[in-house]
Amino acid sequence: MTMDQPTLSPDPDQAARDAAQAFDSRFHAAMAPLWGGLSPISLALATTDWALHLATQPAQAALLAARAQQGVWQWWGDTLGQTPPDSPDPRFRHPGWRAWPWAPVVQAWHAAERWWDQATALRGMSAHHQEMARFFARQWLDMLSPANAGLANPEVLQRTAQRLGGNLLDGAAHALDDWRVAQGLAPLQPPTAQYRPGIEVAVTPGRVVHRNHLTELIQFLPLTASVQAEPVFIVPSWIMKYYILDLSPHNSMVRWLTEQGHTVYILSWRNPDESDALLDLHDYLEQGVLDNLAAIGRLCGGQPVHAAGYCLGGTLLSIAAAALARPGGVDGGAALPPLASVSLLAAETDFAEPGEMGVLIDESQVALIEDMMAQRGFLSGRQMAGSFAYLHSRELIWSHRMRALWLGEPDQPNDLMAWNADTTRMPAVMHSEYLRRCYLRNELAEGRFPVQGRPVSLGDIRQPIFVVGTEQDHVSPWKSVYKIHRLTDGELSFVLTNAGHNAGIVSEPGHPRRRHALRLRRPGDAWVDPEHWADGAERREGSWWPTWHAWLTAHGSGHRVKARTPPAQAVLADAPGTYVHQCHAD
Template sequence: MDRHDPSIARAARRRARAAQNDSRVEAFDAGVSDETPTQKLDRLIQTAVAPVAGNLSPIALSLAFADWAWHLAASPGRQMELAVLATQLATDTAQMRDGSGQGEGLKDDDPRFRAEEWSQWPFSQWRTGFRNAEAFWREAAKVPGVTEHHTALVDFFARQYLDMMSPANRLATNPVVLKNAIESGGGALAKGWQNWLADFTRVPTAEDVANQGRFVVGGNVATTPGKVVFRNHLIELIRYAPQTDTVHPEPVLIVPSWIMKFYILDLSPHNSMVRYLVEQGHTVYMISWRNPDESDRELSMDDYLEMGVLDAIGAVGHDARAPQIHAMGYCLGGTLLAMAAAALARDGGVEGYEQLPALKTLSLLAAQVDFSEPGELGLFIDESQVNLLDHLTKGQGFLTGKQMAGSFQFLHSRDLVWTRRMREYLMGERDQGNDLMAWNADTTRLPARMHHEYLVALYLKNAFAHGRYEVGGKPVSLNDLRMPVFAVGTERDHVSPWRSVYKLHLLTDVEITFVLTSGGHNAGIVSQPGHPRRNYRIATRPERGEWRSADEWLQTAERGESSWWPAWQGWLAGHSSAPVKAKPIPASRALADAPGTYVMQRYPGE
């Protein structure tokens, strides 16, 4: 075991704190040994039903629709309004029968209906009817008296149902599919049948096998040269080899989310953020999280913070002989890094970590610290859903990537499910995938206790933003930060909505440079220089500067073209000391070649 590993005494302290912290372990027992027979019966029944609902709580969904239905039943005035709206929309749809609605008014911003073929009757009428149904349900979901959460759930799942019923999803009602079938002499449909059969039987075609092997970790993705220089039970720390003659003396530590593997930030050489940074003269360290198994069921948020972030900061300081470092966190890795930074900044710091290097800057990419408005992902996180997930994890000790995928597929069902199936089964166009999609399929498990703690503490109780989240037995606050912060949000983020990320401005008075980039949660971050159709907005609030709302910020921020990476790199360089001569990684510190061994941990069937 590496000599930087936490001591037995420190590990015992972690367990004691986790057991005492009622705000995060309330009503949760990670094991099954203390279950009564009736509790086990409840767990087994609920987990057996869970896959039918995509591992979402059917109770939570039923309560939402019952809330909406009862309030609508008691509101005859609202029923009359919706009846009038339905009549108007039905009339509008019927008018398409004579072709009078064709032309300029039919231009559609929905990519499913942009093709010129949709302007011809009867397809134009079907499209109009579908779009009018969407308009009706956007309004019908709003019934006075229904809770905000239930209203959002009704609206969301009404959209899911309509997306499933879209005329774009069926052979007979999609003119583009019909045209393709005719022009291919039926070949496209035959190929689509083969694709469906391969998916149904789970016997991949030769083309599928070839596609699955296109991206290999350590082969053509995650290839930036480096060495693992530190390892404990939870992480490997990768140090990347210098690629310039001189480097800034303050290294950059990257803390990725532990929900997925680290190499989203080191994909192919052309879009690797790590490679870009080392080519700009930065020494980069990357945390690679271990893929947990059943024995890790008791790993807690404290463990992830200490063994993950704090141990890594100490190891970077020791390895680089650096009194100060830059730290960057992505997604939940950024949330965890912000907690660590706040804990280190308070009086007394964190017991056992008094000798860590100082954090010179903090960068948070698509990372929420206030979860009061978590976007559509928050629809799947309430007490009922957490209870169901606890049942799932108690038996096996972890949550698998496939079990998590249900919620994320709901967020993008139009693109990830229905449009994809239309292309593959009706058009015969098998998705070739790319490096980002290959990374997305390389899932990671979540330990049972940690998963429960972060859902309850962050999503349900918003404890971090409210100053109630405890590290080392004492609450932490971002108001204790003293270093400048660089924060990034993405325009189409369903996981960390940019307005939620922007709330960081309310929780600390330090200088914040905020960037809003085009793209989504992953693609907006993996936005290398030269990437087509990318742009961003950027503005800096000075230390103790006045508050501006997100909309005010958007109106005044400076616009930049292409990638935001150069702006961030320039900011890092501007907060770094003068470059010094680069040194190779000492062979005595190398435990393994990058990308290491933890990233290779996978489990059959996942």
């Protein structure tokens, strides 16, 4: 080095700052179980926001006090009535709740619910803190529900008398089994029915025809002599195993599509471990969508592909479709087959209003999640499942425990419940990037999400798009899914089906009480908000699957080819492959 060259000395304080941050990160991760995995700072900020606005709004506080007093007098008058009104809450369906002394207790509890709904909506509070305040008020009310009162629950009293306390003994056995499972031990009362991938579920015949570090690509064997020229490529969410779309034979989406004459491919995500901590969203895009799309192109002679994504898989697919559609596409894009269409099933592309999932996501909470992931290099499936259970504690915790522990009713397992317990992990870098880029900064909707160094815009997608939302979706609220209308300009068919995030998608023909509505948006059509969308929608009874099949057929070439079987040289294993069997215990 010559004398005239400047020397760069390291920041003398950087090592100290790094050490301090590392210590704080470990401290937060160690304390997280005491906080239930929730950021105490986020909770304190929301509580302070609510308390300060209540303290500085004396008229509003007086009004709330007056409403509380009015509620007490109304409750007192109702208790003197002959026939108390029925509760709409399913926890109080038992006729004992309509008798004294339980009916007045239920009415008081409902009055408290209504009062807290008003008390947590104070002018001046941030929208996020209002949501948090309302959410935690509901959590406390659900915990204090009369339905959780054990032997003071009239249904429990009746069951105990009928069974001479046998329900309590059964409940104790269920509690012991729950504890054993939590400790990694086998339950003493194993479930009567098992749902094992490749044996009871995920049994549609197929072959693994491509594999990389993150995914296995499964091609399902044809069930018709000829097939549509364009194959269907499905990208499921990386949070769970792929076989949500291949459960039992009667409700397997991939089997049904194969029976309709489609060549179906699906991704099976690998369960990451500590060595995968540095995998990021770009790795999931490259190895999940683009690499497997190239493999399908080789297997199908470059035929255009109908691409479909479910939940987070749909979000990832929309990013890939936008990157492929922009000028210049992606590196190596010339080797990829073109997309014939894009289908997004319960998948968000705009995260400005993510529903219940957004209640607990802010800068402080994401930082705590990052600290928790830093210890092992991933977010465990158990941690993710715990978050979902907390968001839906009424059904998944309190009602479940009351029925299992006090009524002595065991779970009635089914294929969907078994799949729901078969979780996968998420690498630390990828999950952090997903939370920050999508939930906190909404980069995809705002045209700032980078792919290979350049931002993508969903407005570049020119293929026809088929979008499904579900009415009772708490993971991807349908009005949030609907926002793709504002982000794209081409032909878009939007379907709204009843049921929830999983049951609305796994909605096979013949399933009772299924219905859906469909409306087409053509290029140049005026904006229609979701509240008025139904005014021009076509309503149909039954599953939306036949509607999708007809749409796929209409947006293909119309040609059929000889049924495709996986070439022998491409076969790596029989379906469901090896990645689906990776242990989910953490």
